[in-house]
Amino acid sequence: MFFLFVPTFVARLSWIGMKTTDTALLGHSGTLYLTASSLSDFWTSMSGVFVNDALLGSLCGQAYGARNYDLVGIWLQVSLTLFSWVLIPVVALWCMTTPVLKHGFHADTDVANAAGYYAMVMACCLPATMLSSRLTTFFNSQKITGPSSKTTPVALFLNLVLGLQFVLGIPAAGIQFGFWACPVVTTTVEWFVTVMLLVVYCGFLKYHEKCYGPKLREWNYLRDVFVAPLLTDGTGSRFPYYDENIHPRLGNFVRLVVPATLALASDFWRMSAIGLLAGTLGDAEVGVFNASYRLAWMNLTIIGAFSSACVTQLGIALGTGDGRLSSKIRDLGIGSVAAFLLATTVATLVYVRQLASIFSNDPVVINLFEDCRMEMGLMIFFMCFSMHFESLLMALKKTDTVFRAAFIGSWGGQVPAVLLLFYFSGRTLQNVYLGIGLGYALLFVLYVIPFLRTDLDAAAQAASAENDATTPLAS
Template identity: 20%
Template sequence: MDEDNNIEERLLSFKEEEGSNLKRRICSESKKIWRIATPGVISRVSSFGTIVVTQSFVGHISAVDLAGYALVQTLSVRFVNGILIGMSSATETLCGQAYGAKQYHMMGIYLQRSWIIDLITLLILLPVFLFATQIFNLLGQDGAIAKSAGYISLWFIPFVISLIFSLTVQMYLQAQQKNLIIAWLSALQFALHLLCSWLFVFVLELGLPGAMAALCISSWFLVVGEFVYIFGGWCPETWKGFSIAAAKDLWPVFKLSVSSGAMICLELWYYAILVLLAGYTTDAQVSISAFSIWYPMSLYTHLNIVAVSKIVGVSIFSLNINAWIVMIILGIMGAACVRVANELGSGNAEAVRFSIKVIMAISLTMGIVFWILCLAFGKSIGYLFTNEEEVAETISGLSILLAFTVLLGSIFPVLSGVAVGSGLQSKVAVINLICFYGIGLPVGIVLGYWFNLGVQGIWVGLTGGVLTQTCSLSTLIWRTNWDEEVSKTSARLKKWYLESPSDNDKNIEC
């Protein structure tokens, strides 16, 4: 009996120790995730905030300029940024994996390669901004709005160029868990943007040029701050200076960048197209007003100045619920990318699996919280943003769909982050194409127009596309052989590895 009791005691002790070890592992992984995610959230909120602030100041100048700004921001900038952000995400994959493999000097080379590829890409896309007036005229836009949009597009060129550097540098620093500086710089950028916007528009009365100049100044302030941090010696192991080696092996990096770009663009453009479809429902003005409260900067291409002014009055200056939630989820998405890439680079498949489980648990928990809040307060949220009864009722009718969209929206971006971290962008691009454009979009069109369900039908299609994409991504991640992915990562890093003049330097600590 005593021997049996001893065995039971040892088993109980082992289980307690195992449980305690699991708790420690979860806590440790959670800290790593939030250490990466928190600065990312702050950076994205600040970046989104500068766009909203500029839009608000432009709205105080004229309705025509506000409509032109909305056109450029939602069509031209979103189109170009979708490509650039997607192609820049290759930097996350390569820098994250290189850091995990302790190939620190390669991170600086990958960063420079991304600059070359993104700048060439932007050069090809510049006609979108240079000929904006002609493009919007072809789309049937009001002449005054098209002319204003053409002028505003020219101001957005330096802003978009700054994004190439700020995005890639953030990914580079994030991969080595040095992105706290990005949070501080982003907060300062937002404060500077507020100050400059107020000074230029209200004090100096510079009008539209003042509002756009403030946007350019604040965006380049962030870039200069990042350059000072990197070139000033705070990344001694990962930045060895500019190198001719950055011009080598551009083609394989370009192919990975294109896969990343296709993956991101297919997601971003999906929402833009659905909002555009909402504008052709029976009551376009109410539909777009409702959509714009959930989704930022809706499309106004088919409406005249008067309609735009009415919509702007009830939505454009409001906080955008879904956008702020997305900022948080995108921060976690970045953390997912970094953690998976780091562990793949270090060759630890088991750590990859564990990290994915913890990340998904965090994002799902947050999604459930937001889901409950949307269900509980969805019917009254509309009145926070508008006094228009018809718009508020439309929003109320969408509250249940919104709740499930938010729940799914807390899952699939994180799964996308896992895919980016592991270099599976091409597979995700195919999934996005099928789920969004083969399922979600056709279903939304049929329900919205064929069955006359209007914006509710379109949103059902949107949710259906997101649901199928989430299920497909979950299946992809679940069935991925992570030991095999470790081997692929190791082979890729060895193939692109270049000797560093200081290979004997000490490795930096994780």
Template identity: 20%
Template sequence: MEPERNEVHQPLLEPIQDVKGSTSTGGHGGSVELEMVLSDTETPYMRRFWLASKIELNLLFKLAAPAVMVYLINNAMSLSTRIFSGQLGNLELAAASLGNSGIQLFAYGLMLGMGSAVETLCGQAFGAQKYDMLGVYLQRSAIVLTITAIPITMIYVFSRPILLLLGQSPSMASAAALFVYGLIPQIFAYAINFPIQKFLQAQSIVAPSMYISAGTFVIHMIMSWIMAYKLNLGLLGASLTLSLSWWIIVVGQSKYIMMSDRFKDTWTGFNSKAFGGLWEFVKLSSGSAVMLCLETWYFQILVLIAGLLDNPELALDALSVCMGVQALLFMVSVGFNAAASVRVGNELGAGNPKAAAFSVWMVTGVSFIIAVVESTIIFSMRDVISYAFTTGETVANEVSDLCPLLVVTLILNGIRPVLSGVAVGCGWQAYVAYVNIGCYYIVGLPLGFLLGFYFDLGVKGIWSGMIGGSGMQTLILLWSTFRTDWNKEVEIATKRLNKWEENKESLLKK
């Protein structure tokens, strides 16, 4: 039976102390105001829309802008590592690209996906004002991800035979494996960083992460230059520097959480309760991991398949440039993905169905407009963007030829990741995982093989087929989101938080 609106919203009408210590209506004054504006049927529709847009855009950009910068800077560190490698030679550029896209993205997708469980639980718990649970979720996730990192390390250790098994040439596999060995410490940095990142984002505290990442990026550039050129450590030096930079970010953010008064309600120190309920957390994390991994691995497979084409070095170099640009701009979408997840999770946890729905469409629209602008700029620079990576004219021509496909991918990226963020905020990870399997691996991948090899369209055919799968997934997520009953989603969020609260209480009694 659907709860009455008064039952859902009554707790929000009582002023309480928020996590920063200031008194506000439910600790989320803007959210409450947004729900009130959207519920005021006596106000003309256009005025309601205008007022609601002002409130939501203010909330959105305070969260999305620093989140975008964090993801851009973190990706720029990886991108700069490949650029430093590319200046050593075309083989080194191809090896760094293969090691990054063929091996490292496997760990990135798995760990980030598992960390998304924290995003769902912390976002909804913060909206429901169950602040003490955020620190427990953070620690529980860090434990699960650190344990997961151990078997992943074996993939890195045996990366050379794995790449040979996948059909890569011995010289390419050896060079890529050397690059990957230096990334092993990065796996464990992921295990700590992603839960911390989601913990901060759930509270709309992102700016400190931006400053820490920006400072680390400066250090990273200096160390990369020293390791690659002054100490002549080549690919291994470049990747070891990247690992060290990620650990600097982890230490910086950890110190900030432990020392700042902003977290006095959400971080109460290390707690033995984090070791309880791990299996339930693993199950939720697994659904998140499958959802994101299926997306991350999809374009990872594109790079691996390109290595099987005639003249694979040229194909990999051109794809490395395109994927580097795509990955960098994708961080803008990932920033909005985080904003969508937090906004929707907070609103559902707070019992604001109208505000949740409005947030979804507002963040999707803004992200799409930005993606169109990005695509226009990239297309106008299609003849010169490759020179940031390598000086080869042949690669530049190939990149220019692939640029229309890059533009379509960028436009889809303006919508698809945001809707995935909505799914995380709502806890739909398992559903999206099934959609991804169907669209990516039953439609997109076979279509890419057909166009690329049977019709002899090469890398353009492979990429075109995979765009078909991405487009189908985007349409399905748009349709599913449009049909969502947001009142029902509020009920589901309440039940989920009550379940985890019961788990905590049972642990306290032991």
């Protein structure tokens, strides 16, 4: 597991570094633009979550463990088929950010216009983000971590260098566009990474070949994604590849992915609702609330790397039908996450002022970070630990369980907790974090109980049978 942790950690750390760079650049461009990006994130995250595929890694990993290599590639195609359609309304919603914020939430005109510009430019990188995330998941499920661990540091470097120059004018002061360059830089970097994955790792190094054989290359993106689903019911002869390989699996994929996606959506919507509550406290509080999630992501980088390595190994072990190995991976993963999470949470509390200075040089903002550090630590600990168990449940394809727990934890835990604390204890940012932390503690319990009750021997036998490769998939 640990040999998968290092490259996964590098990839996640670089990705968090890229997002942190964006926030820091926006913060140093002015409080108005940090607020605008926060409101933009509030609106776009409500729909952008639907482009995420939390299930693909589990399906590909189990197929790979069962040595059903064709099925690994087919699941990638199924995911691209579904989410390419989902992408269309998401892009449209992102392009509506300005009128929604201005007329729906009565945001200041300058802030709404800046937020709308930010969202529209970022919408241009959604196709690249979707494709690159599917490709890296496809590779990671085969324990091929090189593409993600090498492309994300490149993205971080480019984002930092281009951002410093075009946003802040460093080193050439005459070439500076401020806030308006920030989303352009991010979008350009996202597309560069996607092209790098396709050209270098697929075109030149051919890392995809083992699980993307000759028959699977008959798949045509335009025909089998946008035309065939509209013109065939899976029984005709006009679209043989789609009828034989995509259509039979699309229904089951949708059945599993819908609750998983709704669980993620519930999480984002809940955070948007709480973000609105935090927004009523003042512009500084909004900026701190948005930036503090970058700190949570920093912690989640390490924990997520262990979770990702654990889920990859667990998926492969389940696919082989080895319940005993699956149990060992489960126990090692939980112990590793608990140890590292304690260390990273404590480090965040101790160095909170130094971390806050990354996002802003405003003393008011930095003091707010310090005042909220204990409640923020509670939130970070249970957020990261519950996300680990969520990943494990996804690996077991228990998406219905994840959805129910996420819904209860969000709307029966976090939102009511924040409202009650606001009412009885006062409208402070500390109470926002405390309510979120208590809600995540409830979610942690709701995830742990069903996971520990799962019979991994039975789950492994079922996964092995479902991914049996004795019959060719793409004949």
